[in-house]
Amino acid sequence: MKLTCKELYEFMGDYLEGNxxxxxxxxxxxxxxxxxxxxxxxxxxxxxxxxxxxxxKEYAEDEVPASVPEPLIQAILEARKKK
Ligand SMILES: [Zn+2]
Known part of the structure; x- marks a missing residue:
């Protein structure tokens, strides 16, 4: 079994939660x-x-360090909405 980088990104949340x-x-x-x-x-x-x-609460823009890429934050917000 092999994962591409893109697939790995999609599993990242579950990976960190051990799911x-x-x-x-x-x-x-x-x-x-x-x-x-x-x-x-x-x-x-x-x-x-x-x-x-x-x-x-929801992220306020100035609470997020500049080093965290915007698409990543959006992805996490999306993932949290689903739960
Ligand atoms: Zn990779």
């Missing part, structure tokens, strides 16, 4: 250890999630 089957977790870990680009994305994702957890 994925063991084999998928394993594939992602392997990919992340070999792909600096995805590793960087994971770091940004973690940061954004931390911000989301620490404030219960």
């Amino acid at each position: 994925l089957p063991d084999d998928v977790m394993c594939v992602m870990k392997t990919h992340l250890s070999r792909c600096p680009c995805c590793e960087h994305y994971l770091e940004n994702y973690r940061t954004a999630l931390r911000l989301g957890v620490s404030c219960c």
Whole structure:
């Protein structure tokens, strides 16, 4: 089983929450250890999630560090709406 970077991005939230089957977790870990680009994305994702957890309300623009890419924030907001 192989993941593209794009597929990995889509699983990122579940990956961090540990909601994925063991084999998928394993594939992602392997990919992340070999792909600096995805590793960087994971770091940004973690940061954004931390911000989301620490404030219960919607993001105010000035609370988000400039290092977190806008599309990522939108993706997280979308994901949170679904729950
Ligand atoms: Zn990658």
